[in-house]
Amino acid sequence: xxxxxxxxxxxxxxxxxxxxxxxxxxxxxxxxxxxxxxxxxxxxxxxxxxxxxxxxxxxxxxxxxxxxxxxxxxxxxxxxxxxxxxxxxxxxxxxxxxxxxxxxxxxxxxxxxxxxxxxxxxxxxxxxxxxxxxxxxxxxxxxxxxxxxxxxxxxxxxxxxxxxxxxxxxxxxxxxxxxxxxxxxxxxxxxxxxxxxxxxxxxxxxxxxxxxxxxxxxxxxxxxxxxxxxxxxxxxxxxxxxxxxxxxxxxxxxxxxxxxxxxxxxxxxxxxxxxxxxxxxxxxxxxxxxxxxxxxxxxxxxxxxxxxxxxxxxxxxxxxxxxxxxxxxxxxxxxxxxxxxxxxxxxx
Amino acid sequence: xxxxxxxxxxxxxxxxxxxxxxxxxxxxxxxxxxxxxxxxxxxxxxxxxxxxxxxxxxxxxxxxxxxxxxxxxxxxxxxxxxxxxxxxxxxxxxxxxxxxxxxxxxxxxxxxxxxxxxxxxxxxxxxxxxxxxxxxxxxxxxxxxxxxxxxxxxxxxxxxxxxxxxxxxxxxxxxxxxxxxxxxxxxxxxxxxxxxxxxxxxxxxxxxxxxxxxxxxxxxxxxxxxxxxxxxxxxxxxxxxxxxxxxxxxxxxxxxxxxxxxxxxxxxxxxxxxxxxxxxxxxxxxxxxxxxxxxxxxxxxxxxxxxxxxxxxxxxxxxxxxxxxxxxxxxxxxxxxxxxxxxxxxxx
DNA sequence: CTGAAAGCGCTTACAG
DNA sequence: CTGAAAGCGCTTACAG
Numbered sequence: 001x002x003x004x005x006x007x008x009x010x011x012x013x014x015x016x017x018x019x020x021x022x023x024x025x026x027x028x029x030x031x032x033x034x035x036x037x038x039x040x041x042x043x044x045x046x047x048x049x050x051x052x053x054x055x056x057x058x059x060x061x062x063x064x065x066x067x068x069x070x071x072x073x074x075x076x077x078x079x080x081x082x083x084x085x086x087x088x089x090x091x092x093x094x095x096x097x098x099x100x101x102x103x104x105x106x107x108x109x110x111x112x113x114x115x116x117x118x119x120x121x122x123x124x125x126x127x128x129x130x131x132x133x134x135x136x137x138x139x140x141x142x143x144x145x146x147x148x149x150x151x152x153x154x155x156x157x158x159x160x161x162x163x164x165x166x167x168x169x170x171x172x173x174x175x176x177x178x179x180x181x182x183x184x185x186x187x188x189x190x191x192x193x194x195x196x197x198x199x200x201x202x203x204x205x206x207x208x209x210x211x212x213x214x215x216x217x218x219x220x221x222x223x224x225x226x227x228x229x230x231x232x233x234x235x236x237x238x239x240x241x242x243x244x245x246x247x248x249x250x251x252x253x254x255x256x257x258x259x260x261x262x263x264x265x266x267x268x269x270x271x272x273x274x275x276x277x278x279x280x281x282x283x284x285x286x287x288x289x290x291x292x293x294x295x296x297x298x299x300x301x302x303x304x305x306x307x308x309x310x311x312x313x314x315x316x317x318x319x320x321x322x323x324x325x326x327x328x329x330x331x332x333x334x335x336x337x338x339x340x341x342x343x344x345x346x347x348x
Numbered sequence: 349x350x351x352x353x354x355x356x357x358x359x360x361x362x363x364x365x366x367x368x369x370x371x372x373x374x375x376x377x378x379x380x381x382x383x384x385x386x387x388x389x390x391x392x393x394x395x396x397x398x399x400x401x402x403x404x405x406x407x408x409x410x411x412x413x414x415x416x417x418x419x420x421x422x423x424x425x426x427x428x429x430x431x432x433x434x435x436x437x438x439x440x441x442x443x444x445x446x447x448x449x450x451x452x453x454x455x456x457x458x459x460x461x462x463x464x465x466x467x468x469x470x471x472x473x474x475x476x477x478x479x480x481x482x483x484x485x486x487x488x489x490x491x492x493x494x495x496x497x498x499x500x501x502x503x504x505x506x507x508x509x510x511x512x513x514x515x516x517x518x519x520x521x522x523x524x525x526x527x528x529x530x531x532x533x534x535x536x537x538x539x540x541x542x543x544x545x546x547x548x549x550x551x552x553x554x555x556x557x558x559x560x561x562x563x564x565x566x567x568x569x570x571x572x573x574x575x576x577x578x579x580x581x582x583x584x585x586x587x588x589x590x591x592x593x594x595x596x597x598x599x600x601x602x603x604x605x606x607x608x609x610x611x612x613x614x615x616x617x618x619x620x621x622x623x624x625x626x627x628x629x630x631x632x633x634x635x636x637x638x639x640x641x642x643x644x645x646x647x648x649x650x651x652x653x654x655x656x657x658x659x660x661x662x663x664x665x666x667x668x669x670x671x672x673x674x675x676x677x678x679x680x681x682x683x684x685x686x687x688x689x690x691x692x693x694x695x696x
Numbered sequence: 697c698t699g700a701a702a703g704c705g706c707t708t709a710c711a712g
Numbered sequence: 713c714t715g716a717a718a719g720c721g722c723t724t725a726c727a728g
Contacts (some may be wrong), residue, residue: 016501018721029699034723043697064476065422067705076477079457079554084442085637090434094459098466101458106473109427109457110449111442118446128412129424153364210513211716234642260638271619289433290608294582366705377715391713414705417720451710 017058019194026054037062064104068130077107077317078126082114083139087288088160088306092137095307096314103318105132114138116147127152133317135310136328137161141171142203155320159313160306166328167321170313172304174204177335178211181283181302182255186219188343190253190281194224196240196265197257198232205229207256208285212255224251232257245272252280253343259284259291259301266295266342287338297341304335353377365406373402385410412452416478425455425665426474430462431487435636436508436654440485443655443664451666453480462486464495475500481665481680483658485509489519490551503668507661508654514676516668517520518661520652522552525683526559529631529650530603535566538601538629542572544588544613545605546580553605556633560603572599580605585612593620601691607632607639607649614643614690623691635686645689652683 023033035041035052037185054060061340069072077100083089097107097149109130110122118328126134134152135157136145144162156167163169185193195212198205209227216223228243230236237256243287244251256262262284266276276297284292292299312333320326339348371381376399383389384399406455416422423517425448430435437459444454456479458470474482481503492510504515511517534540543560545551557575564571576591578584585604589612592599604610610632614624624630624645632640632649640647660681668674687696 019723020721030722031701031724035698038723041697047697061472061475063417063478063721065413065416066704067723069411069417069706069721070723072704074413076456078454084432084438086438088502090432090438090459093457094432097458098460101460101466101469103474104473104476106426106456106458106477108424108454109441110445110454111438112446112449118449118703124409125449125452127409128452129454130411130413142583169703203718260642267615294608367707368705378706379708379715379717380713383714386707388707389713395713411705414720415707417705417722418707420720 005334011317016063017060019060019062022051022060022171025058026051042047070192073132074130075105076129076131077105077314078131078134078339079107079109079137079151080119080122080134080145081109081111081137083137084111084113085139088139089137091306092159092310092313095137095310096135097310098307099311099314100318105318107135107314107326107347114143114146122277123149123152130278132321133157135159135313135317136163137310140202140204141174155317157313157317157320163330168316168326168328169330170309170316171330171332172306172309173332174207174335174337175214176209177285177302177304177337178208178255179215180211180335180337182212182215182287183219184300184337184339184345185253185255185281185283185343186215186221188281188345191221192224192249193221193253193255194238194244194251194317195227195255195257196244196261197227197229198236200229208255208257209347232260234260234264234267237261237266238268239264241265241268242272245274250280253282254280255283257285259286259288259299262299262301262342263295266299270296277342280345283337283343292338292340298347299343300340300343301338302335303338305333309333349465364411365408367408367410368406369406370403371401373406374399374531393679406668421480421669422478423453424477424484425453425662426477426479427455427457427485428467428470428482428493429457429459429485429636431485432459432461432688433487436487437485439654440507440658440661443658444483445658446655447659447662448666453666454550455483455662462494466576467493467495471497471500483504483507483661483665484511485658488550488552489522503665505661505665505668506656511678516664516674516676517678518657518664519678519680520654520657520683521680522555522683523559523562524680525633525650525652525685526556526603527563528559528683529633529683530560530563531567531600532648532685532693533603533629533631533691534563534569536601536629539569540572540597540599541569541601541603542592542599543575543603544585544592544606544609545575545577546584546609548577550580556603556605580608582608582615584610585609585614586616587612589613589616590620593622598622598628601630603631605633607634607636607647610647610649610690611639611643618644625690629691631685631691640686640688643690646695648688648691648693650683653681663669 023030036048061178081089133155138161158169228240371378384396429437485507486509506517576588635651
């Protein structure tokens with residue numbers, strides 16, 4: 001038992017083999033061993049194979065710390081987020097870390113408030129760890145870091161966050177996604193399409209509203225009233241749905257700025273005895289499974305492709321680290337509409 | 349513009365100062381500079397101060413890679429999760445990373461399916477990076493890794509996941525949390541307390557049911573029917589609420605196994621015209637803000653204290669890394685009841 | 697095709 | 713109180 005505990009708990013008595021051990025076992029110099037393992041240099045296949053076999057036999061794991069010291073690369077990235085809740089960050093992080101894993105780079109996660117002092121601590125740690133690059137993310141596309149990034153001497157990429165002038169950033173293409181969602185409604189024959197969404201202060205709300213207007217205009221339709229801006233909550237959707245019905249003429253579809261609002265709307269209609277999608281079709285935004293799958297009926301909604309965003313950001317960062325120029329600017333990445341049952345179309 | 353881009357993008361022309369620069373500037377040896385900065389060794393305050401001033405002036409950042417190489421410590425931890433969704437993982441990760449940040453250690457996040465091949469890739473990366481320890485987390489307390497962990501030569505801690513015999517693990521104290529939740533109902537004068545929860549196959553569901561029974565027993569009350577096991581979904585809560593009412597005698601309270609179920613229950617009662625909490629009090633489990641705050645009325649529910657779990661796990665891991673023995677076993681960590689309005693008590 | 701040697705940036709006995 | 717030197721585990725000119 002004591003043995004078992006110490007085996008599980010400590011590194012004591014565990015001696016990793018080094019490249020010297022491999023070289024000795026294969027009867028070559030350390031230089032040759034290094035080259036054989038890294039696939040560099042020219043050497044006979046036999047030698048290379050012999051070194052590889054020795055490494056396998058010794059269960060050799062190169063020490064990337066030592067390698068990093070000489071190559072001046074740590075093969076690590078830092079990911080900063082203030083989304084403690086994880087709604088946006090975890091999908092981004094998962095996409096990022098899995099794309100990076102294939103390339104041998106690991107990512108440090110630092111989750112905390114974007115408050116100057118703790119940010120300074122975090123950035124200091126990232127500098128000391130010599131991360132090769134930084135990705136900064138958050139929970140809204142119009143907020144970035146509250147401090148100016150000191151000159152860190154490392155490339156930085158922004159994802160789902162506001163970026164300073166000249167930086168590289170990745171955000172979902174809110175406008176086109178909204179346009180596609182509304183086109184879906186139009187194609188289904190809906191003509192009186194209302195819009196209920198988040199606060200005017202959010203850029204995402206404005207972009208989605210613009211998409212709504214644009215899709216209506218191209219279809220020759222008038223907006224059904226003004227967009228109803230308020231909080232991103234179910235309560236807003238619920239209240240807005242009631243207001244819409246109380247106002248008299250009934251829309252035949254509603255494009256909602258997020259899934260929570262859509263949820264509130266659907267709940268309100270259920271209580272009023274209004275049928276979705278027969279009487280009114282509903283589209284959401286976010287494809288937040290736990291909401292989109294739980295509404296009755298399940299919600300047709302926009303998926304922002306967050307893992308893809310994380311992945312793209314990581315790949316761009318890798319290019320920058322390798323010294324390849326990456327054009328600065330905001331990349332608006334396409335979203336996809338996930339069709340369920342709330343609009344009456346055949347689900348995907 | 350080209351300047352600005354290159355400044356933001358690359359490390360070119362950015363030369364970090366090393367401890368040699370600091371030593372030179374302070375007119376001391378590298379040895380003394382190292383000791384001054386690390387607060388080790390004895391030396392005059394004047395010397396130490398001079399070195400620190402030099403470091404500050406040069407904006408010196410110790411290279412933790414170099415330090416790690418000699419100290420055989422990387423000051424990093426790995427966090428493995430298969431909770432892509434982030435529901436449990438991000439709070440754990442946030443608690444862990446912030447507790448670790450104070451101690452100069454950073455944490456690698458690896459999020460992906462717990463599938464043997466990708467797991468092997470991830471573990472390999474962690475080994476090459478020479479992480480000092482590993483924390484393994486997941487989305488249910490009775491599932492761990494699908495493979496046996498190879499002998500990694502590093503300490504491992506489990507959080508919100510099943511752990512092998514002899515390992516150190518941290519989970520919420522589901523039983524006592526459930527007991528507290530039900531006691532709350534009892535103290536409010538409720539006597540007919542039903543239980544609607546997740547699948548029997550989940551350990552968490554069984555523990556919470558046991559807590560429910562135990563609290564009732566100590567109050568001299570009979571369980572109101574059998575616990576209703578099924579999926580952790582709103583749909584289950586919704587259907588179970590209907591079943592309960594259809595069965596005739598009405599409970600005066602329901603302890604729900606999670607917030608989604610509670611949500612379904614509350615929605616069902618709203619449609620049936622049954623008032624919460626006047627007719628029936630409801631308690632949930634998870635304190636998942638987006639549900640707990642959105643129900644009408646807001647939900648009284650159990651908070652598992654996930655950030656604290658992450659923090660405790662990190663601290664235990666640090667002890668193990670330092671060679672201090674940590675008793676193996678499962679640590680059941682206290683939860684707290686967050687009182688809102690669904691039971692009729694005065695909110696916190 | 698292969699190797700001896702220098703060096704990445706630190707820490708830490710060892711010596712004074 | 714302070715420093716010269718060795719060494720952590722690699723990679724990479726340089727030389728043959």
